[in-house]
Amino acid sequence: MLNADLHCHSTVSDGTLTPEALAGRAKANGVELWALTDHDEIGGQARALQAAQALGMRYLTGTEISVTFAGQTVHIVGLGFDHLDSTLAEGLRRTRGGRGERAQEMSDGLAKVGIHGAYEGALKYVGNPELISRTHFARFLVEAGVCKDTPEVFRKYLTEGKPGFVPHRWARLQDAVQWISGAGGVAVIAHPARYSFTPNEEYALITEFVAHGGRGIEVVTGSHSSQEAQRYAQTAQEFGLVASRGSDFHSPDESHTDLGALPWLPGQLTPVWELLADRIQ
Numbered sequence: 457m458l459n460a461d462l463h464c465h466s467t468v469s470d471g472t473l474t475p476e477a478l479a480g481r482a483k484a485n486g487v488e489l490w491a492l493t494d495h496d497e498i499g500g501q502a503r504a505l506q507a508a509q510a511l512g513m514r515y516l517t518g519t520e521i522s523v524t525f526a527g528q529t530v531h532i533v534g535l536g537f538d539h540l541d542s543t544l545a546e547g548l549r550r551t552r553g554g555r556g557e558r559a560q561e562m563s564d565g566l567a568k569v570g571i572h573g574a575y576e577g578a579l580k581y582v583g584n585p586e587l588i589s590r591t592h593f594a595r596f597l598v599e600a601g602v603c604k605d606t607p608e609v610f611r612k613y614l615t616e617g618k619p620g621f622v623p624h625r626w627a628r629l630q631d632a633v634q635w636i637s638g639a640g641g642v643a644v645i646a647h648p649a650r651y652s653f654t655p656n657e658e659y660a661l662i663t664e665f666v667a668h669g670g671r672g673i674e675v676v677t678g679s680h681s682s683q684e685a686q687r688y689a690q691t692a693q694e695f696g697l698v699a700s701r702g703s704d705f706h707s708p709d710e711s712h713t714d715l716g717a718l719p720w721l722p723g724q725l726t727p728v729w730e731l732l733a734d735r736i737q
């Protein structure tokens with residue numbers, strides 16, 4: 457089995473480590489094939505590739521695109537694309553647009569429940585001015601003593617119906633899948649157990665994803681229990697999807713799954729990297 461970790465975040469999105477520090481940590485943890493998958497952003501790809509190559513670690517380009525499907529946010533991981541592709545770059549730029557305004561509105565919502573200065577507070581944690589995310593607000597609210605950790609912030613303030621939540625329209629599923637495939641990569645549904653779709657909605661998500669050219673699904677990921685991994689292993693087989701494996705590591709202080717420290721993919725599945733053999737760098 458190959459120790460592949462194809463999902464994590466750097467300071468280019470909402471992680472706390474630089475691409476170089478992540479590469480070093482992945483290597484130290486025994487990762488043999490790595491991808492940095494910043495949210496809606498590929499600005500860290502050249503650095504990640506260079507750092508991986510300097511360490512003798514194989515690399516696939518990566519990103520995690522925010523998509524709105526059936527009223528929910530779904531994440532689509534892209535792997536092995538040409539990171540200089542202009543259609544992909546422009547699509548990601550448009551997807552990032554609107555984050556600044558959304559953050560101002562989130563801050564207004566928090567001010568109404570007595571939490572002031574959240575926008576400025578979150579900005580202190582931002583490594584990329586185009587990529588202010590809920591995670592940065594969560595870090596500020598922990599710093600301010602409002603909550604004890606980031607999951608508590610999400611539960612109380614940053615999810616649907618809570619004061620700091622602002623509904624947002626992300627990319628369309630078909631666009632995200634086509635940007636990735638058009639740039640020579642493979643699109644993968646990220647952490648499928650983390651959505652709250654009805655069975656019919658989930659079926660629609662997967663069939664539409666496949667119809668638009670999506671090929672993969674994350675089976676083993678930091679937030680999946682072993683039961684959830686088994687369930688989506690079965691889904692992969694039912695829909696003829698290849699399987700991906702990635703920690704979704706964000707920070708040594710926040711992530712419970714470290715880079716590379718994941719269960720293996722179930723043996724009966726085709727790993728996504730088999731489709732991407734000629735894209736590994």
Ligand code: AMP
Pocket residue numbers: 470495522588589590591606607610611706
């Ligand atoms: P955004 O793209 O700004 O909506 O932020 C989404 C990010 O928030 C995800 O990528 C996670 O890093 C983080 N996140 C979402 N839900 C939770 C949660 N329940 N606990 C901790 N972090 C979360």
Ligand code: MN
Pocket residue numbers: 465470495591706
């Ligand atoms: Mn994140």
Ligand code: MN
Pocket residue numbers: 520531646647
């Ligand atoms: Mn995600």
Ligand code: MN
Pocket residue numbers: 463464465520704
């Ligand atoms: Mn992620």
